[in-house]
Amino acid sequence: MQKLKSKQQIRAESCGYPPPRPMTIADLAKLSVRSRRGDDASNPLWKFDYDKHRERVMGVKPMVDSHAPIVCKNMYSSPAKFNRSITSFVRIERENAIMLQRIATIMKSPPTIDNRLSFKQHSINIRSKAREMTLLRIAFDNLEMWKRIQTVRPAYDRKQQLKDFAYAEKVMGLLSYYPLYWKLSPNNAFEGLREQAMTNARLNPRPKVFLSLETDEEPLGKLVIELRADVVPMTAENFRCLCTGEMGISYKCSTIHRIIPDVLLQGGDVVGKDGRGGKSIYGDTFPDENFKLKHKEPGVVSMANYGKDTNGSQFIIATTRIGALDGVNVVVGKVVEGLELLVSLNKLVTPSGSIRKKIWISSCGSADGGELEGDEDENEGYPTESEGEEETYRPPSTRQYEAGPDTTDAEENEG
Structure with missing residues (x-):
């Protein structure tokens, strides 16, 4: 009759290990001591957990596809297609190199206009130079004029001019009843009229x-x-x-x-x-x-x-x-x-x-x-020929209400 196997024997055989030998009393004593330590590799429980962990690690499935990319089967099968691919790759590399050269040229060269209006820049430069020349010519003309102004002499001599003005001023002073205004000081400019105003204020407040x-x-x-x-x-x-x-x-x-x-x-x-x-x-x-x-x-x-x-x-x-x-x-x-x-x-x-x-x-x-x-009568206060008197001129400052009835009344009241 065949003897039944224990679970430990079945597990050991499934992992490829030899079946354990029968344990003696000394083995059980050692086992009880090592089991308390928890780090004995010969512990069947510990070894079983380790085997399960190893099985999971070895049989893990990738979460990301790490296989080689799918390549068309006929891509390299035809020499013509392969040559075309190589030619295209070489052309792209050459164009990239040319583009890098142009970028470097643009970065290092001074700014220029390379569009359809580039001719205007030339015309602007020409006009600016022409304007600079015009301004320079004007500056030289002004300098020449300034030199002539500094050296020119008046046709009317300054001494003669002052002499003539003094004579004209003397004549005006003799002809004018009032003093010449440019000879009056600011304090005396209103003195005559101020005296007249004060006199009239005393007569009629x-x-x-x-x-x-x-x-x-x-x-x-x-x-x-x-x-x-x-x-x-x-x-x-x-x-x-x-x-x-x-x-x-x-x-x-x-x-x-x-x-x-x-x-x-x-x-x-x-x-x-x-x-x-x-x-x-x-x-x-x-x-x-x-x-x-x-x-x-x-x-x-x-x-x-x-x-x-x-x-x-x-x-x-x-x-x-x-x-x-x-x-x-x-x-x-x-x-x-x-x-x-x-x-x-x-x-x-x-x-x-x-x-x-x-x-x-x-x-x-x-x-x-x-x-x-x-003010209807503009000749009020001035003598006329009809009055039978000699025609003389008296300025307004000397006519303090002579013809006004109010002044006469005021003077009579004061008397």
Whole structure:
């Protein structure tokens, strides 16, 4: 009868090892000692695990295909195909080498234009050279001209010129009633007119003037302005003379060129009549006198300017209190009659701010003594042949209200 094999014998035979011999008591004692160590290679359990691991390692399947690539069977079978492949490979290598040579040439050579517009670069170079030559020629011409200017002598000798000017200046000084202006110092330029303004301020501290306004179609009304000559005598005298026209310039026929509804109106350009200019009796401009009076009520009249000490003939009439103008515009007086006219002028302004109709100052003059003395008579204060007197010329500075009834009344009151 055949003896049955144990599992250990079957495993040993399957791995190709000889069957184990029967274990004795001494072997079992050694086995129990080695099993505690866990590193005995003769341990059947340990050897079985190792064999299984070795079997898995030897029989592992690759996850990536590592076989040789599939090659067409007829690729190298025909000599003609092989020659064509070699020829193509050689041609590609030669073209790559040529391309590398061209790239190296481009990198090392200076920039050039190699397109269809390359001829323009040549023309540009030619034009630039021509321009350089033109500029060089101009420079030489300028140098030659500068040399001639340095060496030329005037046909009119400088000494003779100064001698002739001195003679002409002497003649002008003898013919002119007033001193020559270029010989006056800045401090004495307004001295004569300042004295006249101070004298008139003492005689009449608050003179009154009027301005009559009208459009091309109808008259609008009259404004009576009281001037504060007691506070700003020079500014008040300038405004009064511009109203009477006794100094040759007048507000007559000038315009009200600017109206801001319920704020102010501006006018008095005696030069261009359009608000771009102006002129005073002292010259083009005169300095600010003082800022004692304020824009604290409607109807205040002040001088318009475009900066410090630039007063001329233009004026501003406030229709409300404007504190922003205090310390900037010199107040010369206020409207005492005709405030309702200022309100009615707001109707002549369009929503965009322009004036519908041109507003003119048709007449102006003095309003003292209850009579309106305008500038209609240009010969007022000058003697005429009809008076039976010898014709003589007297400048305005010596005619301090001689013909005005208000001055006579003031002198009588003082007497």
